[in-house]
Every structure is written in C-alpha cells, then in structure tokens.
Amino acid sequence: MKKDILTLLDLSKEDFELLFKRAFELKKQLKEGAAERTLAGKTLGLVFDKPSTRTRISFEAAIIQLGGTPIFINTRDTQIGRNEPVRDTARVLSRYLDGLAIRTYSQDLLKEYAKFADIPVINALTDLYHPCQVLSDLMTIIECKGDYTKPKIVWIGDGNNVCNSWINAAAVLGLDLVLACPEGYAPDAEILKRALASGNGQLKVTTDPIEAVQYADVIYTDVWASMGQEGEHGKRKRAFEPFQVNTALLKNATKEDVVVMHCLPAYRGEEISETVLEGPHSIVWDQSENKLHMHKAVLDVLMTRVVL
Ligand code: CP
Ligand code: NVA
Numbered sequence: 692m693k694k695d696i697l698t699l700l701d702l703s704k705e706d707f708e709l710l711f712k713r714a715f716e717l718k719k720q721l722k723e724g725a726a727e728r729t730l731a732g733k734t735l736g737l738v739f740d741k742p743s744t745r746t747r748i749s750f751e752a753a754i755i756q757l758g759g760t761p762i763f764i765n766t767r768d769t770q771i772g773r774n775e776p777v778r779d780t781a782r783v784l785s786r787y788l789d790g791l792a793i794r795t796y797s798q799d800l801l802k803e804y805a806k807f808a809d810i811p812v813i814n815a816l817t818d819l820y821h822p823c824q825v826l827s828d829l830m831t832i833i834e835c836k837g838d839y840t841k842p843k844i845v846w847i848g849d850g851n852n853v854c855n856s857w858i859n860a861a862a863v864l865g866l867d868l869v870l871a872c873p874e875g876y877a878p879d880a881e882i883l884k885r886a887l888a889s890g891n892g893q894l895k896v897t898t899d900p901i902e903a904v905q906y907a908d909v910i911y912t913d914v915w916a917s918m919g920q921e922g923e924h925g926k927r928k929r930a931f932e933p934f935q936v937n938t939a940l941l942k943n944a945t946k947e948d949v950v951v952m953h954c955l956p957a958y959r960g961e962e963i964s965e966t967v968l969e970g971p972h973s974i975v976w977d978q979s980e981n982k983l984h985m986h987k988a989v990l991d992v993l994m995t996r997v998v999l
Contacts, residue, residue, distance in 0.1 A: 694993055695805045695812040697798070699822045699859035707829070707864060714830050714981070714988035721756070721984070728758030729991050733789040738764045738771070738804075739815070740795040741918045745955060745982050746815045746823065750792050753986040759994075762788070766795075781807035790994045796919060811993040818852060818919060819879070824954050825856040827985035829864075831978045832909055835950055839864060840892070842908035846870045847900050848934050848962055849927075850878030853913050853954055858886045858894070865892035871903035872896070873930045900934050904944045910972075911952040912936045912962045928961065937964035941972065950974045 695701060702710075720727060735754040737747060751761040766772050771780055781804045784791060791808060793801055794815040805812040814822050829839050836842045846854050850872045858878055861868040862885065870878060877883075877896060886894055897903050904910055915931040916924045936951060951963075951972045959965045967973060 693809060693811050694996075696822055696989065696993070697801055697805055697812065697814050698820050699825060699856055699863060701822075702863060704863055707826070707860075710826060710985065710988045710992060711830055711833060713992060714827075714985045717987045717991070718981075718984040726756060726758075727991075729995050730754060730789075731758035733759040733994055734787070735759060735761050735790045735792060735990060735994075736764055736784055736788040737761060737815070738766060738784075738791060738793045738795070740766050741816065743794055743815070745979055746792075746794065746986075749982040750813075750815065750986050750990070752983055753990055757987055757991060759789070759990075777803040778807040780804075782809075785809040790990060813989060813993065816852060818917070820856045820859070821853045821954070822856045822859070823986060823989060824853055824982070825860050826989065827981040828911070828952060828954070828978060829860060830981045830985050831952065831974065834977070834981070835974060836908055839866060841867070843867045843869065843906055844909045844911065845903050845907040846872075847903065847910060847912045847936055847940075848872065848931060849876050849913060849915055849917070851913060851917050854878050855882050857911075858882050861892050861894050862886035862889040863891070867893045869895045869897065869903045869907075871900040871934065872898065873934060874898050876927075876930065900940060901943045904940060904949075906946065907944050907949050908946060909950055909952060910936060910941070910944065913954055914956070914958055915962050931962065935962060935964060936967055938966050938970075941967060952978050955979055 754761045785808045790811045792813045792815040793804055796818050798817045798819040801814055801817055832839050855878055915927045951967055953975050957963050957968055
C-alpha cells in the first residue's frame with residue numbers, strides 16, 4: 692500500500708520520529724560529502740498551481756541528490772489547466788511517475804489526486820495545510836532546542852495553513868503550542884476541536900500576542916495574507932498590525948535564547964520587522980535549509996518503503 696502525506700494526521704508519532712531520524716542522517720551525510728542514491732531511476736512529479744521558491748526547489752534538489760529526477764508540472768501548460776478531471780490525470784501520471792508533490796488551493800482536490808493515484812502523494816501546500824513545512828520546522832526545533840515536547844512554541848498571526856499544520860502536529864506529538872491570532876482570524880475550528888479532543892500536549896488560543904510570547908522558546912510567524920488572499924491585504928493589514936513580530940514584542944519574551952522562525956517568504960515591515968528577521972534570534976535561514984533535508988527524508992521513506 693502506498694502512503695500519502697496529505698495532512699500531518701496521516702502520520703503517527705513513530706512516523707514523525709522515523710522522518711526526523713532519516714532527515715538528520717541525510718543532512719549529516721550531505722555535510723560529509725557522502726550521498727545515498729536510494730531513489731536512482733525514480734521520478735517525482737511536482738504539480739504546482741501556486742508559486743513556490745523553497746518547496747519546489749528543495750523537493751527538486753532532494754530527488755536529484757537521491758539519484759532520481761524531478762518533473763515540474765505547471766498546471767497551466769497541461770490539460771489540467773483545461774479542466775481534464777483530476778481522477779484521469781492522477782491515474783495517467785501514476786503510470787509515468789513514482790511520486791507526486793502537489794501544491795494547490797483545495798485540500799479536497801489534493802484528496803482526489805491521492806484517491807486515484809497509485810503512487811505516494813505529498814501535500815506541498817494547500818489553503819488548509821502545509822504539512823511538510825511543519826515537519827522541517829520541527830527538525831529545526833529539535834536541532835536548536837534538543838527536543839520538541841518541552842519548548843513552548845508560540846504562533847503569532849494568521850490562523851492559516853501553516854498554523855493548521857502546527858495544530859495537527861501538536862495533536863500527534865503533544866506539543867506546548869500557543870496560538871495568538873487576531874479576532875476573526877483564528878485557526879479552523881474543526882481542526883482545533885479535534886486537536887483539543889486528542890488531549891495531547893498543551894494547546895492554547897489567545898488574541899494577546901504580548902502575553903503569548905512571555906515564556907516562549909520559539910516564536911513563529913507567517914504572512915498576513917496567504918496566496919489567494921491578496922485582495923484582503925488592506926483589511927488584514929489593519930487587523931494584524933498589533934501582531935507584528937518586532938523588537939517591542941520580543942522585549943516581552945523572557946527567555947534570552949528565544950528563537951524566531953518564519954516559513955518565508957517574509958514581508959519585512961508587515962508580519963516581521965527587518966531588525967528581528969535579520970537579528971540574533973532569527974533562525975530562518977537554517978530553518979529554510981532544513982526543508983531540503985526533510986524533503987529528502989520524506990521522498991526516501993515514501994518512495995522506497997511499502998509501509999513507514
Ligand atoms: N515556505 C515555503 O513553502 O516557501 P515557498 O512558497 O517558496 O515554497
Ligand atoms: N501561509 C502562506 C505560506 C507560504 C509558504 C501561504 O499560503 O501563502
């Protein structure tokens with residue numbers, strides 16, 4: 692049976708641990724100049740409906756480094772853009788490829804791909820989730836804090852796709868997660884409800900960013916208007932202004948070794964100030980690098996094993 696990653700709820704705690712272990716191994720090997728070519732002869736299709744720098748290029752580099760080949764599929768240039776049904780596309784692509792990484796708007800469309808494809812389908816971002824982002828972010832947190840259950844992780848800003856994936860991670864792994872979102876921009880209620888019902892870890896939602904960052908080990912932010920929400924930019928800017936991660940907000944963080952994360956792209960002067968993004972607490976470049984190592988682990992595990 693093939694395994695998909697459509698949401699982080701598709702993974703057990705053991706699956707997470709396996710991916711972390713493999714990502715750290717692959718990172719070490721790369722730094723030592725050694726290369727495992729476990730995906731020689733395999734091909735990954737990247738079906739992207741939205742722009743991407745990091746996710747696309749790190750997945751492409753990941754499969755190349757593992758000995759395989761990426762094929763980037765811009766939906767506008769294929770029959771997908773002329774409304775060929777997903778169920779047909781998924782079955783055809785399964786005959787040519789060994790895996791699919793998909794970035795699109797609707798989570799239901801992604802589910803449709805997964806239902807009809809015989810090959811692993813990986814969510815490379817939808818409006819609802821960004822699971823691979825949070826997988827690599829957890830790797831970064833383990834790297835700098837030694838563990839993922841102890842650090843207090845504070846999300847500041849929009850209750851968006853990345854935030855929803857953090858909530859799922861909290862439900863599976865039992866994280867200490869605080870979400871500070873403006874009124875009207877809270878995360879998806881169902882996702883939150885399910886996570887709270889899991890009874891795992893500590894999950895708190897607030898509208899007060901100052902209180903939220905107080906004992907934070909990790910402060911995480913993301914854009915105020917995600918891809919597809921550009922028309923709401925002005926309205927959102929007004930609601931999100933008190934949620935900018937800047938020097939004044941960081942003054943409320945009591946821990947000296949607090950780190951600041953951002954999945955990028957960042958809009959300096961909006962969700963994060965230039966000073967904080969480029970400052971001593973920011974770990975965004977290491978965070979961004981780990982997408983490569985984690986994506987290698989994801990491809991290696993999904994494309995070489997029958998079960999995780
Ligand atoms: N963080 C992230 O997913 O970036 P891209 O949109 O550039 O892929
Ligand atoms: N929330 C952002 C993440 C970009 C990586 C978006 O969906 O645009």
